[in-house]
Amino acid sequence: MSLGLFIFLLMVVVTIVAAVAVVTSRNLVNAAMWLMVALFGAAIAFVLLQATYIAVIQVLVYIGAIAVLIVYTIMLTRDPDEKHVPGVNKQWPIAAVLSLVLFLGLAYFYYTLPQTNVLAPTLDGDLNAISQLGALLVSPNAYVLPFELASILLLAALIGSIVVAWRK
Amino acid sequence: MPSYWLYIGIFLAVAVAFPIIAVSLPSLISPHKPSRRKQEVYECGIETDGDIRVQFKSQYYIYSLIFLVFDIETVFLFPWAVSLGELPLFAVVEGVIFIIILFAGLIYAMRKGALTWI
Amino acid sequence: MADLINVIESWLFNLIVSWGASQGLAQFILQVLGSLLVVVLCFVIVIALIWVERKLAGRIQDRFGPNRAGPYGIFQSFADIIKIFTKEYVTPTGADKGLFNIAPVLAMASVLAIWAVFPFAINVIGADISVGVLYIVAIGSFGILAILMAGWSSNNRFALLGASRSVAMLISYEIPMVISLLIPVLLAKSMKLSAIIDAQRPWWFLIVTPLAALFFLISSMAEIGKAPFDLLEAESELVAGYHTEYSGMKFGMFYVAEFLHQYTVGALVTIFFLGGWTGPMAATWPILGVIYFFTKTFIVYLAISWIRLSLPRIRIDEMLDLNWKFLIPVSFLNLIMVAVADRVLMELDPARWIYVGVMFVLSMALLLMSLIVAGMTKPAVERVEFPSRAVAVSPQSDRSKS
Numbered sequence: 001m002s003l004g005l006f007i008f009l010l011m012v013v014v015t016i017v018a019a020v021a022v023v024t025s026r027n028l029v030n031a032a033m034w035l036m037v038a039l040f041g042a043a044i045a046f047v048l049l050q051a052t053y054i055a056v057i058q059v060l061v062y063i064g065a066i067a068v069l070i071v072y073t074i075m076l077t078r079d080p081d082e083k084h085v086p087g088v089n090k091q092w093p094i095a096a097v098l099s100l101v102l103f104l105g106l107a108y109f110y111y112t113l114p115q116t117n118v119l120a121p122t123l124d125g126d127l128n129a130i131s132q133l134g135a136l137l138v139s140p141n142a143y144v145l146p147f148e149l150a151s152i153l154l155l156a157a158l159i160g161s162i163v164v165a166w167r168k
Numbered sequence: 169m170p171s172y173w174l175y176i177g178i179f180l181a182v183a184v185a186f187p188i189i190a191v192s193l194p195s196l197i198s199p200h201k202p203s204r205r206k207q208e209v210y211e212c213g214i215e216t217d218g219d220i221r222v223q224f225k226s227q228y229y230i231y232s233l234i235f236l237v238f239d240i241e242t243v244f245l246f247p248w249a250v251s252l253g254e255l256p257l258f259a260v261v262e263g264v265i266f267i268i269i270l271f272a273g274l275i276y277a278m279r280k281g282a283l284t285w286i
Numbered sequence: 287m288a289d290l291i292n293v294i295e296s297w298l299f300n301l302i303v304s305w306g307a308s309q310g311l312a313q314f315i316l317q318v319l320g321s322l323l324v325v326v327l328c329f330v331i332v333i334a335l336i337w338v339e340r341k342l343a344g345r346i347q348d349r350f351g352p353n354r355a356g357p358y359g360i361f362q363s364f365a366d367i368i369k370i371f372t373k374e375y376v377t378p379t380g381a382d383k384g385l386f387n388i389a390p391v392l393a394m395a396s397v398l399a400i401w402a403v404f405p406f407a408i409n410v411i412g413a414d415i416s417v418g419v420l421y422i423v424a425i426g427s428f429g430i431l432a433i434l435m436a437g438w439s440s441n442n443r444f445a446l447l448g449a450s451r452s453v454a455m456l457i458s459y460e461i462p463m464v465i466s467l468l469i470p471v472l473l474a475k476s477m478k479l480s481a482i483i484d485a486q487r488p489w490w491f492l493i494v495t496p497l498a499a500l501f502f503l504i505s506s507m508a509e510i511g512k513a514p515f516d517l518l519e520a521e522s523e524l525v526a527g528y529h530t531e532y533s534g535m536k537f538g539m540f541y542v543a544e545f546l547h548q549y550t551v552g553a554l555v556t557i558f559f560l561g562g563w564t565g566p567m568a569a570t571w572p573i574l575g576v577i578y579f580f581t582k583t584f585i586v587y588l589a590i591s592w593i594r595l596s597l598p599r600i601r602i603d604e605m606l607d608l609n610w611k612f613l614i615p616v617s618f619l620n621l622i623m624v625a626v627a628d629r630v631l632m633e634l635d636p637a638r639w640i641y642v643g644v645m646f647v648l649s650m651a652l653l654l655m656s657l658i659v660a661g662m663t664k665p666a667v668e669r670v671e672f673p674s675r676a677v678a679v680s681p682q683s684d685r686s687k688s
Contacts, residue, residue, distance in 0.1 A: 064427025134251030158273035161233040172413035183398035
């Protein structure tokens with residue numbers, strides 16, 4: 001077993017365990033922390049795919065910002081320990097069957113799609129990838145409109161959050 | 169390149185293992201005599217009354233939301249900054265427009281008073 | 287012989303291979319050894335720094351500082367270690383045990399892990415990854431998570447208040463820090479730390495963009511939570527902030543992490559603005575580069591200590607105002623100015639010293655203008671002047687007044 005495969009399997013196990021813990025944890029803050037573990041696992045997956053910029057962004061945005069946001073949101077509510085509320089309702093068997101079917105369907109499509117066997121073309125060097133990404137973001141032939149729209153979207157999010165959450 | 173990331177993985181493992189060792193070593197030699205009084209939550213000598221998880225004001229929430237917006241902004245700005253040297257001048261202007269649009273959001277938040285601590 | 291460090295490295299590599307290990311395994315063992323070396327070095331540095339810091343604090347505050355254990359008290363840190371190793375762990379009732387124990391480990395690990403990407407000399411660099419700058423920022427966010435965990439899991443009002451307050455402060459100051467970091471990236475056209483250092487020969491970025499360096503220093507000082515920004519553990523208000531309930535080595539981890547973080551900030555300022563390992567002869571003698579790197583870092587560390595020992599703590603509203611209404615807008619303006627000026631100057635292609643001079647003058651002009659504008663605007667919270675009165679007033683005089 002190669003080292004890469006070993007790290008991959010470790011990552012998969014940790015991510016899945018953490019993801020299960022997110023939904024089964026009875027304490028909201030614990031669930032949020034397990035979510036961070038799962039997202040960190042996803043960051044490792046990005047590193048293994050050599051998408052290192054996305055990996056670092058994953059950690060920066062999710063663990064650096066979303067985690068804090070979630071915990072603050074929980075603090076805004078009263079009772080994070082929901083021991084008196086049952087964790088599942090009566091419909092859980094149906095939900096389990098449905099999600100299993102969905103998973104199997106996705107797996108089937110993944111294996112039958114023709115593109116899955118084709119490796120993506122390798123970029124020449126990692127440093128160029130970021131530089132190319134930056135060039136594409138502001139190139140008029142590529143993504144300059146989405147780039148500026150992203151800015152407007154962020155502005156809207158900023159104004160929206162203040163309007164919704166700000167009470168004098 | 170993967171060798172670098174392998175090193176980072178090893179380094180992270182070592183960086184986590186060292187504090188764990190440092191924290192668990194003293195439990196071998198230090199005393200352990202728990203008592204109810206000792207394990208009480210510290211609150212200036214008086215007993216804690218009620219639930220400590222009090223409701224917080226929304227100011228914290230707004231700060232974290234605005235932080236999130238600016239954090240995502242940097243995701244776009246770092247590639248732009250790296251590729252700046254090989255881009256034509258208008259590409260710089262596009263990045264500047266991106267920054268100015270968000271700057272307007274900051275001004276809005278400031279004028280609205282959301283950034284003033286109360 | 288000049289390249290001592292790489293000579294040792296290749297000697298070890300050949301030694302391990304000669305013992306029968308494969309090339310890959312030998313590389314792996316070397317990487318483990320390298321990371322162990324850096325981590326142990328960090329701990330040794332902290333042990334020395336605690337003594338230096340306490341001695342310096344003593345001198346600045348007109349005291350002796352530690353002077354009992356050994357000459358000049360140099361064994362004080364070792365005495366402290368022995369003491370802290372024999373302290374009992376107390377976990378408060380109602381604490382979330384898992385998070386309570388993870389938090390100090392995470393706090394320490396988040397600072398240590400930054401050292402994985404530091405270039406110590408010309409070819410002595412752990413991992414020269416292409417996203418080095420963002421890696422540093424991203425790893426730093428684990429420290430914020432550790433504070434949140436510690437504050438939440440302690441089941442203590444002071445800890446929870448301290449944690450949420452300090453996290454609000456840390457995330458706020460992360461914005462000007464990241465924007466200031468964008469400027470070296472923009473000038474070096476790379477996020478690789480080695481490329482950023484290469485771009486600083488011979489002109490340090492401190493001279494090219496003094497404003498970014500200043501803002502990075504200020505926001506980093508807030509990130510490490512030292513005075514004047516030590517609101518996370520405002521003793522008079524919050525006991526000890528997020529680590530109120532910690533004892534023994536678990537507290538020690540937070541303490542050590544704080545010291546190491548200050549030193550790490552010194553290293554970051556050195557790498558991004560003071561040319562890293564560069565210096566006379568450093569390119570041919572890497573060992574000199576290591577010495578330059580640690581010397582510069584230590585000087586920045588002492589400067590931070592000097593600032594923090596001289597200034598009183600500021601109020602939280604003043605502190606957040608400083609960030610949101612001064613640092614962030616001005617650093618955005620600075621980013622725009624540097625990007626445009628750099629690109630325009632690149633078109634004109636002047637001599638290097640003219641380029642540096644123009645950038646320096648622009649940077650200083652922006653600082654001056656923003657200070658003038660900030661001085662003209664009124665503070666959001668009006669200062670209320672209370673009439674002064676004597677501390678102790680006798681009942682007679684009080685009665686006579688009314």
